[in-house]
Amino acid sequence: MNIKRYGFPLAVAAAASLLLTSCAANESAASGSDSDSSLSGTLIGGGASSQQAAQEAWVAAFQEANPDVTVEYAPEGSGAGRENFMAGASSFAGSDAAFTSDEISSGEFASCAADSSIIEIPAYISPxxxxxxxxxxxxxxxxxxxxxxxxxxxxxxxxxxxxxxxxxxxxxxxxxxxxxxxxxxxxxxxxxxxxxxxxxxxxxxxxxxxxxxxxxxxxxxxxxxxxxxxxxxxxxxxxxxxxxxxxxxxxxxxxxxxxxxxxAEAAAAIVDASPFAEGREDGDLAIELDRSSTEAGVYPIVLVSYLIACSEYEDAEAAELTKAYLSYVISDEGQAVSEEAAGTAPISSTLFDKASTAVEAIK
CATH class of the missing domain: 3.40.190.10 (Periplasmic binding protein-like II)
Known part of the structure; x- marks a missing residue:
């Protein structure tokens, strides 16, 4: 297992300071950790209520580091979040289930550029x-x-x-x-x-x-x-x-x-021990959880919730803000804040590498 480790828990109140000072290897420059952040605008998201505590912590820290940005996340449920994302009412969604291949092929995603694929990041892992x-x-x-x-x-x-x-x-x-x-x-x-x-x-x-x-x-x-x-x-x-x-x-x-x-380690390990869904575009990291795994050290009873976004947006501001926010969420700091606020399992270094590649490709 290749699990991230933390020397001490991070309180949500300290997250902004960490964002300003950390040079963690997994943090993207797009996360807005620079105190001279030039990011501005409003980012709209919504969906899974399971993510509510984590989203509140993520939003508070991200906005503290990026004072000209407003992030709104409505914990309206996975179904409503997915529907609003498809209708173009939000730039990203939280969902306790990834889209099926059939839903992706037959659906239209109004916020995305024509012919854009979607990315799905299993960023919230809760035993x-x-x-x-x-x-x-x-x-x-x-x-x-x-x-x-x-x-x-x-x-x-x-x-x-x-x-x-x-x-x-x-x-x-x-x-x-x-x-x-x-x-x-x-x-x-x-x-x-x-x-x-x-x-x-x-x-x-x-x-x-x-x-x-x-x-x-x-x-x-x-x-x-x-x-x-x-x-x-x-x-x-x-x-x-x-x-x-x-x-x-x-x-x-x-x-x-x-x-x-x-x-946290055992919950993250079952995700790493499970295969990705077949037939997906690059950046779509939907997991087929192997609940019956016999691999040592895995805990199979977990909730995996996704952050879903476009690979390419019609609107340049939506692309910039979504890329920055998701970069923060999957970073060491973002995952530590979620662990402190919601008891989640930080994603492993293996999963981070794949998620980072997907997020960095947003345009």
């Missing part, structure tokens, strides 16, 4: 933690089949042999399991169910879905609702953005012959 509340237990090892059994309702008590056999040193109680899921449409649910279907399809026969596909369990609204339900219940288990795990117990997920706890 999804399996959290639980069982008295006296802080961590558990669970493979995909066991997780599928728990969340589908087939495994109903904490001392079930499927759980105890993987955790021989844990004093698991004869207590009912309450599996908590999102009651609203959710990209987190879609990614979690995609993992369960890919890694334990003989048990989890439902395809990936933004809505919870099985009866039973306890539904909760939003990430906060899931965390509250698990925290305030007994014998509860749920799934949520890893940045919200807090003091709850967490699961190390079975991968091959090992159990891998969530971490």
């Amino acid at each position: 999804i933690a399996i959290v639980f509340n069982v008295d006296g237990i802080d961590s558990l090892n669970l493979d995909a089949a066991t997780l599928a059994g728990i969340f589908s309702g087939e495994i109903t008590t904490w001392n079930d042999e499927a759980i105890t056999s993987q955790n021989p040193d844990a004093d698991l109680p004869d207590q009912a399991i309450t599996a908590v899921h999102r009651s609203d449409e959710s990209g987190t649910t879609e990614n979690f169910t995609d993992y369960l279907h890919a890694a334990a399809g003989d048990i989890w026969d439902s395809e990936a879905s933004e809505t919870w596909p099985y009866d039973g369990g306890e539904g909760a609204q939003g990430t906060s609702g899931v965390i509250d339900a698990v925290t305030n219940g007994t014998g509860t288990i749920g799934y949520a953005d890893a940045s919200r795990a807090g003091d709850l117990g967490t699961v190390a997920v079975g991968v091959g012959d090992e159990y891998v706890p969530y971490s």
Whole structure:
């Protein structure tokens, strides 16, 4: 694995200072890190609400370094963001899913120059933690089949042999399991169910879905609702953005012959271990996540969200601002700010190289 390392976390308030002083190798000059920035204008974007905290941090730091630029990001959801980008209402979009090849070939992108391709950068990588509340237990090892059994309702008590056999040193109680899921449409649910279907399809026969596909369990609204339900219940288990795990117990997920706890490095590693989608233009870095990977050190339950832009714009100002903003987002500083603000996994050096090439080609 070729993962970026940071000596200390960066607070959002310090990001502007770092932008002015850093000479990090991965930072493009187009990021606007020069205090004498000549950039000006308004950049419009919008889309995935999963990116909201990261976008707020990115925008604040970028605007501090570029005081004559205004960046507006509306966290209206991936679908709306994609539609507005295609309609020409925004210069870039955030999306929890890349465009399919069919959507690209049949669609029109009004902000882009005629015959322009699009770029899709997996710039936001967030591990999804399996959290639980069982008295006296802080961590558990669970493979995909066991997780599928728990969340589908087939495994109903904490001392079930499927759980105890993987955790021989844990004093698991004869207590009912309450599996908590999102009651609203959710990209987190879609990614979690995609993992369960890919890694334990003989048990989890439902395809990936933004809505919870099985009866039973306890539904909760939003990430906060899931965390509250698990925290305030007994014998509860749920799934949520890893940045919200807090003091709850967490699961190390079975991968091959090992159990891998969530971490920034392991989340970034599953992206590097997965192939790019076939048949794409240069700069379109859509990932086919290999949720069933057995490669050492990967954490397969992640949400990967994209920044989508034109390779070539009709409007020169939109091109300049988009190129500068995306250059900052994928830089060391941008990724560190996102990690601090939203608990994301910084992209690896391998992915940065590909993303940087794509962004530098914007014109």
